[in-house]
Every structure is written in C-alpha cells, then in structure tokens.
Amino acid sequence: MEFKYVIINFLILVTVLIIVGRKTVKRIFGGRYERINSDLDRAEEIEKMPMPFYEEPTVEAVDTDCSEETDKAQSVVAEKIASIEAFGEREKSEVHRGMIEDARKELFSVMKENVISLFSYEKYQNAVRALDRQVIDEILKRISLTPGDMAYLKHHDVLYVTLTSAYPLSEDIVADVDRATTQMLEAVGGKTSLWVLEDSSLVGGLRLRIGDTVYDGTVAEELYQFEKNMNHEPIMHDDTVGHLIQEFTERAESFRPRIHQYQLGRVMSVSDGICWMDGLADIMYGEVVEFECGERGMVLDIQQNRIGCVIFGEFEHIESGSRVRRVGRIASVPVGECLLGRVVDAMGNPIDAMGYLPYKQTRPIEYKAPGILERAPVNSPLHTGIKAIDALVPIGKGQRELIIGDRQTGKTAIAIDTIINQKGKDTVCIYVAIGQKDTLVAEIKEKLEAHGAMEYTTIIAVPASASAALQYIAPFSGSAMAEYFMYAGKDVLIVYDDLSKHAVAYRELSLLLHRPSGREAYPGDIFYLHSRLLERAAHLSDELGGGSITALPIIETLAGDISAYIPTNVISITDGQIFLDAELFNEGQRPAVNVGLSVSRVGGAAQTPSMKKVSSSLRTRLAQYRELAEFMQFGSDIDEETKKTLASGRLLTEALRQARYAPIEDNMQAILIFAVSEGYADGIAPEGMEKFEKELYRYFAEEKAELALKIKNADRFDDELKKELREALSEFCVRS
Ligand code: ATP
Ligand code: MG
Numbered sequence: 001m002e003f004k005y006v007i008i009n010f011l012i013l014v015t016v017l018i019i020v021g022r023k024t025v026k027r028i029f030g031g032r033y034e035r036i037n038s039d040l041d042r043a044e045e046i047e048k049m050p051m052p053f054y055e056e057p058t059v060e061a062v063d064t065d066c067s068e069e070t071d072k073a074q075s076v077v078a079e080k081i082a083s084i085e086a087f088g089e090r091e092k093s094e095v096h097r098g099m100i101e102d103a104r105k106e107l108f109s110v111m112k113e114n115v116i117s118l119f120s121y122e123k124y125q126n127a128v129r130a131l132d133r134q135v136i137d138e139i140l141k142r143i144s145l146t147p148g149d150m151a152y153l154k155h156h157d158v159l160y161v162t163l164t165s166a167y168p169l170s171e172d173i174v175a176d177v178d179r180a181t182t183q184m185l186e187a188v189g190g191k192t193s194l195w196v197l198e199d200s201s202l203v204g205g206l207r208l209r210i211g212d213t214v215y216d217g218t219v220a221e222e223l224y225q226f227e228k229n230m231n232h233e234p235i236m237h238d239d240t241v242g243h244l245i246q247e248f249t250e251r252a253e254s255f256r257p258r259i260h261q262y263q264l265g266r267v268m269s270v271s272d273g274i275c276w277m278d279g280l281a282d283i284m285y286g287e288v289v290e291f292e293c294g295e296r297g298m299v300l301d302i303q304q305n306r307i308g309c310v311i312f313g314e315f316e317h318i319e320s321g322s323r324v325r326r327v328g329r330i331a332s333v334p335v336g337e338c339l340l341g342r343v344v345d346a347m348g349n350p351i352d353a354m355g356y357l358p359y360k361q362t363r364p365i366e367y368k369a370p371g372i373l374e375r376a377p378v379n380s381p382l383h384t385g386i387k388a389i390d391a392l393v394p395i396g397k398g399q400r401e402l403i404i405g406d407r408q409t410g411k412t413a414i415a416i417d418t419i420i421n422q423k424g425k426d427t428v429c430i431y432v433a434i435g436q437k438d439t440l441v442a443e444i445k446e447k448l449e450a451h452g453a454m455e456y457t458t459i460i461a462v463p464a465s466a467s468a469a470l471q472y473i474a475p476f477s478g479s480a481m482a483e484y485f486m487y488a489g490k491d492v493l494i495v496y497d498d499l500s501k502h503a504v505a506y507r508e509l510s511l512l513l514h515r516p517s518g519r520e521a522y523p524g525d526i527f528y529l530h531s532r533l534l535e536r537a538a539h540l541s542d543e544l545g546g547g548s549i550t551a552l553p554i555i556e557t558l559a560g561d562i563s564a565y566i567p568t569n570v571i572s573i574t575d576g577q578i579f580l581d582a583e584l585f586n587e588g589q590r591p592a593v594n595v596g597l598s599v600s601r602v603g604g605a606a607q608t609p610s611m612k613k614v615s616s617s618l619r620t621r622l623a624q625y626r627e628l629a630e631f632m633q634f635g636s637d638i639d640e641e642t643k644k645t646l647a648s649g650r651l652l653t654e655a656l657r658q659a660r661y662a663p664i665e666d667n668m669q670a671i672l673i674f675a676v677s678e679g680y681a682d683g684i685a686p687e688g689m690e691k692f693e694k695e696l697y698r699y700f701a702e703e704k705a706e707l708a709l710k711i712k713n714a715d716r717f718d719d720e721l722k723k724e725l726r727e728a729l730s731e732f733c734v735r736s
Contacts, residue, residue, distance in 0.1 A: 108230060112223055119203045119219060125167065128204035128219065132165075135206050135217040136173050138259050140180045142215060145188065146263075148281020149211040153190045162195045162209040166202040166218070173206075181210060209264070212281040216260045225260060263326040267291070268306060270318045273467045274512045277307045277324050286366055288327040293317040296347075298331045298469065301513050308513050310469035312347060330366065333477040334359035335484035340428065343445060343459045346470040346477050351461065352445075363484055365476040369535035376541045378575075381606045382493065382550050385421030385663020386414060388593040388656040391615040391673055392622075393578055396606025397491050398539025398548040402570055404555045404562060405580025410591050411554045413660050414578065415495040416444060418552065420451045421663035422493060428485045429457040430494040432478035434471050435464045435501030451661060464501075468512075471505035479536045482549045486538070489545030494537070498554035499530060503566045520565045531573045562597070576600035591658060595622050610670045613717035618652070618673060625649020651681050654689040667712035668697050671725065680729045695736055704728050 118124050149159060161181045163174065174196055181192045205218035265279030275297055280289065287299050289309055295318060301308030311318065333348035336359050343352035350357045378396035395401045403411045419429040433441045441461045448454045458481060462474040475496045482492040496502070503526055510523035518524045530553075537551035555570050560582060562571065571577055576599045585592035604612045628646055632638065638646070655676045658664070664672075672693055675681055684692050700708045707728055714721055 108227060112227070115219070115223065116203055119166075125204060129167065132169065132173060132206060135259070136176065136208075139206070139208050139215040139217060140176065142259060142261065143180065143184060143208070143210060145184065146211070146213055146282050148263075149213070150188065152211060152281065153185075153188065158191045158193050159185055159211050160195065160209075161192050162197060164197045164199050164202060164207045164209070166198070166200055166204050168198065169196065169206070177208060212263045212265060212279045214262055214264055216262070217258070221260050222258070262328065265289070265307065265324045265326070267318060267320050267322050267324055269320050270311070270315050272512050273311050273315055273469055274509070275309050275311055275315065275318060275324075277309065278305065280307055280324065280326055283307055283326060284330070286330045286364075288329060288331050290325045290327050291318050292322045292324070296327070298473070300509065301515075310467070310472070310509055312467065312469055330364040331473065332362040332364045333480050334361070335363045335481050336361050339458045339481055340456055341454050341458075343441070343461055346460060346462045346466070346474040348477060348481070361484070363480040365473055365480045366532075367480060367483060367536065369532065370538045370540060370544070374538075374541055374544055376539050376546065377605070378539050378602050379605050381608060381611075381666070382418075382427070382491070383421055383425070383663075383666050384414070384418040385665070386417055386591060387658055387664060387669050387672070388591055388595075389414070389578060390607075390611065390666060390669055391618055391656075392593065392595055393576060393598045393600040394603065394606045394611070395550065395552075395600060396539075396602040397550050398537065399576070399600070399602050399606065400534050400537045400551040400553065400574040401600060402553050402555060402574040402577035403580070404557060404567060404571070404577050405585075405592070406557055406560055406582040409580040409582050409585045411556070411580055412440075412444075412497055414580075414591055415497060415552055415554065416447065417660060417663055418493065419448065419457055419495070420453045420661060422456065423451070423453055427456070427491045427493055428482070429453070430460065430478050430482050430492065431457060432460045432462075432475050432494065432496050434462055434474050434496065434498060435505065436461070436497065438463050438465075447661065468505040468508040471502060472509055475499070475502055475533055479533060479549075483536065486540060486547035486549045487545065489540075489547045491547060492549045494549055494551050496533075496551065496553040498556055499570055500554075500556040500566055503530070522565060526566070527569050527573075530570055534570075534573050575602055589653065589657060593656075595619060596626075608666055608670070608712065608714075610711045610714055610717040610721075611666055614670045614674045614677070618677065621649060621677070622652060625653065648677075648679065648682065650686055651676055651684065651689065654686045655681070655693065657689075664697070665712075667708050668700065670711060671700055671708070671729075672696060674725060675729050678726070678729070680733055692736075696732065699732050699735075700728070 119128065145153075145159075153159060161177070163169070163177050174194075178192075178194050181194065185192045201220060203219035203223070205221075207218050207221070208215045263280055263282060265277045265283075268276045268278055270276075275291075277289070283289070283299055283302065285299060285302060289297050289299060291297070291311075295311055295313045295315065297309040297311040299307055299309045331347075334344075334357055335348075338358050338360075339348070342350055342354060342357065344357070345351050348357070348359075348362075375398075378398045380397050381390075382395045382397045382399070383390055384395060389395065393401070403414055405411050415431070419431060422429055431444065433444070438461070441459065441463070445454065445459055448457055448459075458478075460474055460478045460481075462470050478494055478496070482494045485492045503522060506526060506529055507517070507522050511517060511521070515523050534551055534553060537549040539548040540546055551574075553570060553574065555567050557564065557567055562568070562579070577597075579594040579597035580592045581594040581597075582592070584594060600606070604616075607615070624645065626649070628642060629649065632642075632646065652673075655672055675696060681689065681692055707724060710721065711717070711725070
C-alpha cells in the first residue's frame with residue numbers, strides 16, 4: 001500500500017517538476033538560443049557583404065598628362081587672385097572684407113573640385129596608393145579601445161571594425177588590420193568582425209573604424225580639415241588668400257595623408273530642434289557634435305542607449321540615419337578684444353556685416369565660478385549715472401544686481417544708460433539680448449554708437465526667432481566673453497536682457513528632452529541654471545589680477561508679482577534688486593525705481609564718501625514723503641510742518657527724475673542731492689526743477705570745477721567740504 005503511495009507521490013512530483021522546470025529552462029536557455037540565431041543571421045549578412053578585392057592592382061603607371069587640368073585650375077586661381085587684389089587697392093572697408101570672404105569660399109570650392117578630379121587620374125591615384133602601407137601602419141600604431149568600446153563589449157561580444165578605401169586594397173593590408181584588431185580585442189575577451197568597403201567619395205587613402213572611433217587618413221578628410229581651418233583663419237589681408245592658395249597647392253601636389261581621429265554616431269530621430277543619437281560612445285555633457293549637413297549641436301542629455309542634443313541652426317536638413325561626428329570639445333565661443341564693437345550671435349559668429357572676427361582664442365561657455373578665496377570684497381562703485389540708483393541702490397564692481405519690473409517699465413533703458421555711462425571708465429560692456437526683437441537690438445546698437453559706447457561694448461543678439469538652444473546658451477557665451485576680460489584684470493559689465501525669456505527657452509528644451517517638469521512647468525534645475533550663470537560674476541582677488549564682472553540680469557514680472565517662481569529664484573541669487581514700478585512709470589516718474597522694494601546688499605561700500613554721506617538720509621526722507629502723500633490724498637488740514645516735509649519730498653522725487661541717455665557724473669549727483677535736501681531748491685516749483693538742475697551742473701562745471709573735483713576725490717565728506725559747498729550753493733542761489 002505504502003509503496004503505491006510513494007510511486008504516486010513520485011509521479012506527481014516529476015510531473016510538477018517537468019511543468020515548472022520546462023518554463024524555467026526555456027527562460028534560461030531561450031534567450032541564448034535566440035541570440036545564437038541572431039548571431040547566425042548576422043554572420044550570413046556579413047557573408048553577403050562585398051568582399052575585398054585582394055589582387056594587387058595591375059594597372060601600369062600610365063603617365064597621364066593632366067597638365068591641361070592643372071593649367072585650367074591655375075588660371076581660375078589666378079583670376080580669383082586678381083579680383084581679390086583689386087579689392088586690396090581700394091580702401092579695405094568692411095564690405096570688401098565680406099567680398100574677399102566670399103571669393104575665398106568660391107576659390108576653395110574650385111580648388112576642391114580640381115583636387116578631386118586630379119585624383120581620378122591614375123598617376124595621382126597611384127601616388128596615393130603607394131602610401132597605403134604607410135597610412136595603415138600609422139593607424140595600427142594608434143588604435144586602442146575607448147571606455148565606450150569597453151562598455152559596449154560588456155553587453156555585446158562583437159565589436160565591428162570597418163576598413164574603407166576609395167579603391168580596392170591589397171590583401172596583406174586587410175590581413176594586417178584583421179590581425180591587429182583581433183589581437184586587441186582578444187586581449188579584453190572580445191571578438192571583432194571586419195568589414196571591408198569601398199567608397200569613391202573618400203577620393204583616396206584609408207579609413208578604419210573601430211566601434212565608434214574613426215582613424216581617418218583619406219583625401220576627403222584632409223579636404224574637410226583644410227576647409228574647416230580655412231573658415232577659422234582670419235582673412236584680413238589679401239596676402240592671407242595668397243598664402244592659403246600656396247599652402248593648398250603644395251599640399252595637393254605632395255599629398256601626405258595625416259591621421260585624424262574622431263568618433264561617429266548615428267542620428268536616430270530629429271524633431272523640434274532636438275536630436276536623439278546613438279553611438280558616440282565617449283561623448284561628454286555639453287560637447288559639440290557636427291552633423292553631415294554641417295549644422296552643429298550641443299549634447300544636453302546622456303542616457304544609456306541614446307544621447308540627446310540641441311541643434312543650434314536649422315534642423316530640417318538633418319536626416320535620421322545620417323552620421324554625426326564628435327567635435328571633441330565643449331561648446332566654446334571666441335573671446336578677446338576683437339569682439340568689442342561687434343554684434344555676434346550666441347556662438348560668437350559676427351552678424352553685423354563687418355566681416356570676419358579675427359579672434360585668437362576661445363573659451364568654453366560653461367566655466368567654474370571663482371571660489372571664495374579667489375574673490376575680493378566688492379568695494380568700488382560701478383556708477384550707472386542714474387541718480388535714483390547711484391544714490392539709493394548703489395552697485396559695486398563684481399556685484400549682481402537684478403533689474404526687475406513689468407513689461408515696458410524702462411528695464412532695458414537702465415541697462416543701456418549704465419553702459420553709456422561707462423565711457424572713459426575702462427570698463428568693458430557686454431549686452432546679451434535674449435529673445436528680443438531684431439529692431440530693438442538694432443536701435444540699441446545705433447544709440448550706443450551715437451554715444452560712442454560701442455567701442456567698448458559687445459552685443460550678443462539672439463532674437464525671439466532663434467532656436468531655444470541658442471537662446472539658452474547666449475548668456476553663458478556672454479559670460480565666457482566677460483571672463484576673458486575679468487581674468488585679464490579688467491572690469492566688465494554684463495547685462496542679461498532678459499532671464500525670464502532665458503528660463504522659458506530652457507523650459508522648452510527640457511520639456512522636449514522629456515525631463516520631468518516642476519513648478520510652473522519649469523524643470524527642477526532652473527535655479528541651478530541661473531545660479532551657476534550669475535555666480536560667475538565676481539570681484540577677483542589681487543593675486544588673480546583684481547578684475548571683475550558686474551552682472552545686471554533683467555527679469556520681467558507679470559502685474560508686479562515678484563513672488564512668482566523665476567523672480568524669487570533670481571532675487572535670491574542676486575545681491576539686490578532694482579524694482580521698477582509700472583504705476584510710477586505711468587505717472588511719469590522715470591526711471592520708475594520703487595525705493596521701498598529696491599535694495600542693494602552691498603550698499604554704501606560701493607559709493608564714494610561724498611555720495612554716501614549725502615544720500616544717507618535720502619531713503620527715509622523719500623519713504624516719509626510717500627507715506628504722507630498717500631495719507632494726504634484723503635484731504636485734510638495740513639499744518640505748516642507737514643506742508644514743508646511734503647514740498648521738500650516732492651522736490652526730492654522730482655530731482656530723481658532723469659531722461660534716457662543722459663548719465664550724470666557721480667559728484668554732480670551728490671551736489672544736486674545735497675542742494676535739494678539742504679533746502680537750496682525750496683521755493684522752486686516742481687516744473688522748474690529740470691532748469692534748476694541744468695543750471696546747477698553748468699555752474700559747478702564751469703565756475704566751481706575745482707570744488708566739484710574735490711568732492712569727487714574726497715576721502716571724507718567732512719564739515720570743511722560741506723561748508724565750502726554750502727557757500728558755493730548760496731552764491732548760486734543768489735545769482736539765479
Ligand atoms: P520690455 O518689457 O519691452 O523689455 P522695458 O521694461 O525694457 O520693456 P524699455 O524698453 O527700457 O522698457 O522702456 C520702455 C519705454 O519707456 C521706452 O519707450 C523708453 O523710451 C521709455 N523710457 C524708459 N526710461 C525712460 C526715461 N528715463 N525717460 C523717458 N522715457 C523712458
Ligand atoms: Mg526691455
């Protein structure tokens with residue numbers, strides 16, 4: 001009986017085991033089975049690939065007479081040089097520079113065509129072929145596995161190797177490549193699969209691709225590199241063209257391929273200015289990539305199996321499946337003195353029809369902000385020339401002061417006036433226009449030129465029509481340009497007009513990159529974005545040259561709401577804010593600085609001693625006046641004392657009015673404020689204030705210039721100086 005149960009139990013157990021086990025076994029081995037199948041399929045595919053041509057080419061070295069071709073090319077070149085020389089005789093205006101530029105491009109395309117046609121002659125082809133051995137030896141000396149290849153090998157056992165040439169290769173070259181790559185991979189436990197291809201577009205030479213890395217010794221690559229360098233070489237003189245032609249002809253005649261190394265990837269999909277790619281194994285965040293059509297982009301997202309990048313230009317010509325190349329550097333922009341007086345786009349390319357930018361240096365757009373030990377306290381003033389600001393919210397060199405207000409409240413006006421006021425003060429200015437209208441930027445440039453301010457100013461203009469990617473990088477480019485001057489020991493003023501639009505552009509990019517959105521649909525790192533930008537403004541210590549970047553970011557509010565997400569962020573990052581009040585603006589009080597809500601956390605440390613003393617009680621007096629004025633709206637009997645406070649407050653407010661493009665020297669501001677607060681303007685109707693102010697300036701400029709200078713340079717605004725000033729003012733009042 002018992003024996004029967006044992007057998008039944010045993011049978012049940014076996015059945016259960018078979019049912020459960022089969023599934024597990026299938027799960028464990030099924031994947032492997034499928035993998036083997038796909039490997040077999042792939043092997044079949046490889047077999048179908050065109051096999052290399054192993055025979056040594058038997059063509060005899062025919063001495064093809066291609067003198068006709070060369071002559072033709074040379075006559076075209078001569079013609080071009082003649083036309084360029086004609087420019088040289090005339091004065092070298094900007095337009096001519098542009099024409100030389102165009103001629104040079106045309107010249108290059110002619111020369112390129114000629115080189116390509118030359119290589120179709122056997123004589124030249126054989127000459128290049130004779131170098132194959134040298135080229136491949138050089139390449140095999142360099143090959144190595146990158147971290148990206150190793151990561152790939154972890155998941156796949158085979159790394160693909162492709163050897164491409166413009167013509168059939170000799171057997172021993174292919175065998176050598178096979179041996180070297182197999183050896184290299186076996187050392188790390190991997191396998192290779194070598195494909196040998198022919199591609200006539202390479203013109204001549206060899207190209208070996210291992211994984212994503214390409215070792216390129218082809219004529220096509222040489223031409224590409226030459227063109228790229230040529231586009232970067234400043235062309236200021238006609239002899240540059242001659243020099244280029246000579247270099248090119250020499251290089252074409254005695255062609256010695258050099259090995260260029262780069263990494264390739266493939267475009268997976270493109271939409272809305274965002275491109276997803278695979279390959280590019282070792283790419284870094286922020287690195288620049290170049291598409292086949294010549295457009296460039298910047299990597300902003302790295303995932304395990306795909307890479308997201310933003311495209312700077314037009315993305316319509318980028319096809320999915322096309323190749324994309326690592327440029328091998330973080331996005332950077334030209335920097336240097338040559339940028340002064342120029343209008344450039346976010347990548348630093350000139351857009352002002354003044355021709356080529358003769359830069360010698362570039363800087364990465366993202367750069368680490370100076371640390372605490374590298375900084376010095378903010379202690380010298382950066383005068384804006386605007387009374388309401390210099391007296392009440394003084395800005396110091398190296399400070400970050402936010403200009404905030406509703407639309408059309410004079411935010412840009414303040415920034416532009418500050419730039420104009422830097423004339424003769426040895427401060428470089430950079431104005432970054434983000435998402436502004438082209439006409440506005442043109443107007444700003446015109447105004448700056450009219451006031452002689454363009455000489456020390458660079459405008460970075462990224463209009464609203466530009467891609468979000470360009471709007472996103474514009475302030476960083478500006479910062480890089482500013483840093484060049486700061487680290488050279490100079491003072492720089494940079495205006496970001498405005499960061500609200502910048503935040504919107506970044507939100508657009510983030511949403512397109514499928515990043516999770518947070519408050520007001522902005523991505524979580526928007527605070528980090530603005531803080532890492534504004535932290536780069538600093539006053540460097542003396543050991544580092546003592547240069548500074550003063551940043552004036554601008555933020556637009558909606559209906560005066562400074563508690564929205566972006567405004568609160570930027571308020572907390574900056575060292576103070578100038579709040580512009582729409583109501584004051586509409587009342588005609590311009591600049592419409594709201595004294596109560598504006599603050600500068602650097603304060604008096606960034607004022608001259610005279611200004612500091614004169615303006616010390618200004619804020620309280622103005623606040624007192626506003627409070628009283630509001631109270632008086634209810635209309636009640638006023639005693640004499642109150643009447644007096646009201647009148648002087650009114651005059652003070654009136655004195656703080658200022659027209660655009662009319663910066664006032666710091667000492668003159670101090671004299672005016674002193675005169676009004678000490679009652680020298682009492683009795684003047686508010687409408688007469690403008691006249692009083694003008695005459696006062698004229699009087700001190702012409703008749704009391706010495707005293708004005710004394711006030712400017714005084715270490716202390718002491719009683720003696722005060723007495724002298726009072727005497728001068730009494731004399732002025734008696735006269736007028
Ligand atoms: P937006 O929000 O469009 O950028 P904004 O806040 O930058 O505007 P501005 O363009 O600087 O404002 O100025 C708006 C208008 O106010 C302009 O027409 C300008 O001429 C005028 N304005 C600004 N400041 C003054 C001033 N101090 N005196 C007279 N007019 C002024
Ligand atoms: Mg503006």
